[in-house]
Amino acid sequence: MTSLNEIKKPIAPYIDEFEKKFKTSMQSSVALLDIVTRYILKTKGKQIRPMFVFLSAEICGKVNESTYRAASLIELLHTATLVHDDVVDDSNERRGFFSVNALWKNKIAVLVGDYLLSRGLLLAIKNEDFHLLKIVSNAVKEMSEGELLQIEKARHLDIKESIYYEIIRKKTASLIASCCACGAASIDGIDEETIQKMHQFGEYVGIAFQIKDDLFDYEKSNATGKPNGIDIKEQKMTLPLIHMLNNSSYFEKRKIKNTVKRHNNNPDKVNLLIDEVNQSGGIDYARQKMIEYREKALSILREFPESEARTSMEQLVIFTTERNK
Amino acid sequence: MTSLNEIKKPIAPYIDEFEKKFKTSMQSSVALLDIVTRYILKTKGKQIRPMFVFLSAEICGKVNESTYRAASLIELLHTATLVHDDVVDDSNERRGFFSVNALWKNKIAVLVGDYLLSRGLLLAIKNEDFHLLKIVSNAVKEMSEGELLQIEKARHLDIKESIYYEIIRKKTASLIASCCACGAASIDGIDEETIQKMHQFGEYVGIAFQIKDDLFDYEKSNATGKPNGIDIKEQKMTLPLIHMLNNSSYFEKRKIKNTVKRHNNNPDKVNLLIDEVNQSGGIDYARQKMIEYREKALSILREFPESEARTSMEQLVIFTTERNK
Numbered sequence: 001m002t003s004l005n006e007i008k009k010p011i012a013p014y015i016d017e018f019e020k021k022f023k024t025s026m027q028s029s030v031a032l033l034d035i036v037t038r039y040i041l042k043t044k045g046k047q048i049r050p051m052f053v054f055l056s057a058e059i060c061g062k063v064n065e066s067t068y069r070a071a072s073l074i075e076l077l078h079t080a081t082l083v084h085d086d087v088v089d090d091s092n093e094r095r096g097f098f099s100v101n102a103l104w105k106n107k108i109a110v111l112v113g114d115y116l117l118s119r120g121l122l123l124a125i126k127n128e129d130f131h132l133l134k135i136v137s138n139a140v141k142e143m144s145e146g147e148l149l150q151i152e153k154a155r156h157l158d159i160k161e162s163i164y165y166e167i168i169r170k171k172t173a174s175l176i177a178s179c180c181a182c183g184a185a186s187i188d189g190i191d192e193e194t195i196q197k198m199h200q201f202g203e204y205v206g207i208a209f210q211i212k213d214d215l216f217d218y219e220k221s222n223a224t225g226k227p228n229g230i231d232i233k234e235q236k237m238t239l240p241l242i243h244m245l246n247n248s249s250y251f252e253k254r255k256i257k258n259t260v261k262r263h264n265n266n267p268d269k270v271n272l273l274i275d276e277v278n279q280s281g282g283i284d285y286a287r288q289k290m291i292e293y294r295e296k297a298l299s300i301l302r303e304f305p306e307s308e309a310r311t312s313m314e315q316l317v318i319f320t321t322e323r324n325k
Numbered sequence: 326m327t328s329l330n331e332i333k334k335p336i337a338p339y340i341d342e343f344e345k346k347f348k349t350s351m352q353s354s355v356a357l358l359d360i361v362t363r364y365i366l367k368t369k370g371k372q373i374r375p376m377f378v379f380l381s382a383e384i385c386g387k388v389n390e391s392t393y394r395a396a397s398l399i400e401l402l403h404t405a406t407l408v409h410d411d412v413v414d415d416s417n418e419r420r421g422f423f424s425v426n427a428l429w430k431n432k433i434a435v436l437v438g439d440y441l442l443s444r445g446l447l448l449a450i451k452n453e454d455f456h457l458l459k460i461v462s463n464a465v466k467e468m469s470e471g472e473l474l475q476i477e478k479a480r481h482l483d484i485k486e487s488i489y490y491e492i493i494r495k496k497t498a499s500l501i502a503s504c505c506a507c508g509a510a511s512i513d514g515i516d517e518e519t520i521q522k523m524h525q526f527g528e529y530v531g532i533a534f535q536i537k538d539d540l541f542d543y544e545k546s547n548a549t550g551k552p553n554g555i556d557i558k559e560q561k562m563t564l565p566l567i568h569m570l571n572n573s574s575y576f577e578k579r580k581i582k583n584t585v586k587r588h589n590n591n592p593d594k595v596n597l598l599i600d601e602v603n604q605s606g607g608i609d610y611a612r613q614k615m616i617e618y619r620e621k622a623l624s625i626l627r628e629f630p631e632s633e634a635r636t637s638m639e640q641l642v643i644f645t646t647e648r649n650k
Contacts, residue, residue, distance in 0.1 A: 028470060029470070030470050030473050030474050030477060031477060032473050032474075032476065032477035033470065033473050081439075084435055084439075087412070087431075087435070089432070106412075107414070107472075107476070108473065108476060110409055110412070111469045111472050111473050111476075112469070112473070114406075114409075114465060114468070114469040115466060115469035115470065115473070117442075117465070118462050118463075118465035118466035118469065119466060121446070121458070121462040121465070122459075122462045122463065122466060125455060125458055125459045125462055126459075128455070130450060130453070130455060133446070133450055133458075134447070134450045134451075137443050137446040137447045137450055138443075138447060140439060140442070140443035140446070141440060141443035141444060141447060143439070144436045144437070144439040144440035144443065145353060145354070145355050145358065145440065147432075147436050148355050148357050148358050148433065148436050148437070148440070149355050149357075151357065151432070151433060151436075152355060152356060152357035
C-alpha cells in the first residue's frame with residue numbers, strides 16, 4: 001500500500017497552499033474565537049478530504065482559486081461537524097488531543113461550530129460559488145438524514161441490507177461524494193455529466209470506506225489485535241451481522257437478536273456472537289461487498305485519461321479501504 | 326399597546342400561507358425526523374420574525390414567492406438555533422413544552438437542527454436566492470461572534486458601553502436586521518440602498534429589544550412581580566449595571582465587582598445590588614437608551630411612504646419594546 005505522503009505528491013504544493021488559505025479563512029475579530037480555532041488547526045487530521053477535492057480537480061482539469069474555496073468550504077463544514085459531534089457524544093478526546101468541549105465547555109464548542117459553518121457559507125457566497133454550495137448543502141442534509149435513519153432503524157433489529165447501504169451512503173459517502181463533485185465543479189466550463197460521474201465515484205469510495213470501518217468491529221486483525229465489538233454494544237447493525245441474520249432460521253434469528261438486545265453489555269456473549277458472525281461467513285461477505293464497491297469506484301476512474309493525478313486517486317482509494325485503523 | 330393579532334392584520338393571509346409552506350419545507354423521507362419536526366411545529370412561538378419579513382416586504386413593495394422563501398429560510402435557521410441552544414444549555418423546556426433534547430436526547434436534537442439548517446440552505450439555493458443567503462449567513466456569523474464576545478468579556482467585568490452595544494448588535498439585532506433586509510431584498514428590482522436602510526432599521530429595533538430584555542432582570546414591574554437577577558448570577562454585564570459601574574469611584578467599583586464575582590449566588594447581596602443599580606439611575610439610563618434606539622428605528626421607517634404595513638410595523642416596534650415578558 002502506498003503511503004499518504006507518496007499519494008499526496010502530485011498535489012503537495014496545493015495542499016500546502018490550502019493550509020495557509022484555510023488558516024486565514026478561520027480568522028476573526030473575537031480573540032476567544034481565534035484561540036479556539038488556532039487550537040483546532042493544531043489538531044487537524046490526515047487531510048483526506050482536501051486530497052479528494054484537489055485530485056478530483058486535477059483529474060477533470062487544473063486546480064484553480066475556486067478549487068481552494070471548495071476545499072475550504074468542505075473542511076470548514078467538516079470541522080464544524082466534528083466539534084458538534086464531540087459535544088453530542090460528550091467525548092473528551094479528538095485525534096489524541098482534548099476536544100474543544102473538554103477544554104472550553106459545550107456552549108463555546110457549539111458556537112465555534114456555528115461560526116465555522118457560517119464562514120464556509122460566506123466564503124462560497126462572496127465568490128458566487130453556488131454550484132459548490134448546492135453540492136455541499138445537499139451533503140449536510142443527507143448526513144443528518146443518514147444518522148437519523150440509523151437511529152430509527154436501530155430500534156428494530158430487522159434491517160434489510162438495502163437500508164444499510166442507504167444509511168452509509170447518506171451518513172458517510174455523501175461527504176466524500178461532495179468532495180469529488182466539488183473538485184470537478186471547480187473547473188471552469190466543466191459539464192454536469194462529469195460532475196455527476198465524480199460524485200458517483202466518491203459515493204462508491206465512501207460506501208467501501210464505511211463497510212471497511214464497520215468491519216473493524218468484527219476483524220481480529222485490526223490495530224488492537226482483537227475485535228472491539230462496540231457496534232454490537234451500541235446495538236448498531238452493520239453488514240457482517242445483517243448478512244448472518246438474513247441467512248438464519250427463525251429460531252437462530254431470535255437468539256441473535258436476544259444477544260444484541262439484552263446481552264450487549266456482556267463481553268463474553270458479544271465475543272461469542274462475533275465468532276458466530278465470522279463462522280457464518282458474514283465477515284467474508286462484507287469484505288467482498290467492500291471490494292465490489294471499490295471496484296465500481298475504480299472503474300469510473302478508468303474512464304478518465306491516464307495521469308499522475310488519476311494514479312494518485314487510485315492509490316488513495318486503496319489506502320482508504322486497506323487502512324489498519 | 327396594539328395586540329399582535331391586530332398588528333398582524335394587513336399580512337394575516339401571508340402568515341397563514343407561510344405556515345403551510347413552512348410545514349411542507351420541513352418534510353422528509355425519514356419517519357423519525359417527521360415526528361420531531363411535527364412536534365416542533367406544534368410548539369411554535371409568536372411568529373415575530375416572519376412578521377418582520379412580510380411587513381418589510383410590504384413596506385418596500387409587494388409580497389411574492391421569494392418573500393415566503395426568505396421567511397422560511399430565517400425561520401428554519403432560527404428553529405435550528407433554538408433546538409441547538411436547548412442542547413447546549415441542557416434545558417428541558419421551550420415555550421412551555423418539553424424541549425426536543427428532553428424528549429429525544431441530545432444526539433437527535435443536534436441532527437435535527439443540522440437538518441433544518443440544510444433544508445433552509447437548499448431552499449434558497451434551489452431558487453437562486455443568493456442575496457437572501459448572503460444576508461442570512463452573515464447573521465449566523467455575527468450571532469456566534471456576539472455570543473462568544475459576550476463570554477470573552479464576561480471574564481473581566483470591565484466592560485465598556487460600546488462593547489455592550491457591539492455584543493447585543495451581533496447576538497440579537499443581526500437576526501432581526503436580516504429579517505427586514507431579506508423582506509426588502511425579496512422585492513424584484515429593489516435597490517441596495519433600500520435593503521441597507523431596512524437592515525439598519527431592524528438593527529435598531531433589535532438593539533432596543535435586547536436592552537428591554539436585559540431590563541427585565543432589574544425591573545420590579547415584570548410578569549413575576551420582582552426582578553429575577555439571573556444576569557448577575559451568570560455574571561452577565563448588561564447596560565444598567567455597566568452604566569452604574571462607569572459612574573462609580575474606584576472603591577465603589579471594587580465593591581460592585583466583588584459582589585458579581587464572589588456573591589453572585591447570594592440572593593440578598595444580588596437584590597441589594599439591584600436596588601443600588603436602580604438608585605444610581607442605571608435602570609432609567611437603560612430605558613432612555615432603549616427609547617433612543619427605538620426612535621432611531623422609527624425615524625428610518627418614516628422615510629417610507631405611509632401605508633397600512635408601515636403603521637403595523639410601527640406598532641410591532643412598540644410591541645417588542647413594551648412587552649411585559
